[in-house]
Ligand SMILES: Nc1ncnc2c1ncn2[C@@H]1O[C@H](COP(=O)(O)OP(=O)(O)OP(=O)(O)O)[C@@H](O)[C@H]1O
Ligand code: SF4
């Protein structure tokens with residue numbers, strides 16, 4: 467197994483109290499596999515990713531439990547210096563906003579080349595040639611001429627390609643893409659997503675794709691993990707989830723996808739708001755919003771029930787949901 471996250475817990479200690487952002491997350495990613503992580507804003511998708519990458523804002527954030535096994539090694543036990551080596555060469559992250567992630571005062575060629583200079587001790591000229599090669603690989607036209615330009619001289623889609631190039635430069639075995647296309651126009655979104663999926667399969671990388679958008683997931687993901695209030699509420703192979711969700715929250719998310727054949731009809735939206743993470747309700751955290759909630763849901767926290775060999779649901783009534 468490439469990556470195995472076990473019972474991960476993260477808290478944020480703030481003036482107002484302790485926000486329990488991640489409350490026992492488990493997921494795995496194999497080589498060449500794509501895991502899509504879904505869930506509303508604030509469900510802990512990014513914080514989980516930051517903990518895996520070792521870039522959590524500490525303080526106020528703090529990992530209070532769990533393991534992050536990367537190629538069998540628990541990253542949480544490593545020294546910062548050892549983790550830094552793994553970032554870049556072992557795993558890399560792609561963020562939503564390339565403009566704030568790239569350095570505005572360095573040319574893209576210098577930034578890409580730096581990866582090779584720092585990690586592989588390459589000379590400037592060789593590093594520059596590698597930069598051009600990478601830019602070509604991610605589909606930037608006239609790469610040779612543009613390698614000396616600055617991030618702001620590229621369009622949003624091209625900048626996102628440059629960030630992908632940067633993440634892929636050292637051919638890591640795991641990529642975490644956190645809403646990589648959210649800031650782009652719809653047509654450009656599809657192109658960038660295609661590029662990422664193509665490169666991932668060429669390089670046989672594991673990919674964690676964090677997104678709000680269930681629409682893009684069907685084409686690229688192998689499996690899905692749905693998060694709610696810092697927990698995984700359902701994990702399953704992608705086709706199983708689309709066929710029949712086994713958790714009412716997943717069902718709500720699926721019914722919120724705009725569909726071309728239902729233009730004009732009002733979308734089902736999950737009523738209410740996610741809980742305040744300083745006061746997560748007892749029992750099932752989703753119970754105040756769940757159309758299927760019963761008394762037991764307000765007292766007993768559902769474990770991740772085994773629905774089938776590769777499928778789990780944290781709902782007392784997963785059978786009824788699956789068949790409903
Ligand atoms: N720097 C921080 N300081 C305090 N609390 C934080 C911080 N970062 C995250 N949190 C807490 O962790 C929760 C989960 O945040 P996270 O960024 O993981 O959500 P997300 O699922 O990625 O949402 P989105 O879809 O909006 O990106 C937040 O709601 C917030 O309570
Ligand atoms: S455990 Fe109860 S409240 Fe939670 S999702 Fe299932 S039915 Fe709804």
Ligand SMILES: [Mg+2]
Nearest residue numbers: 511512513644
């Ligand atoms: Mg996020």
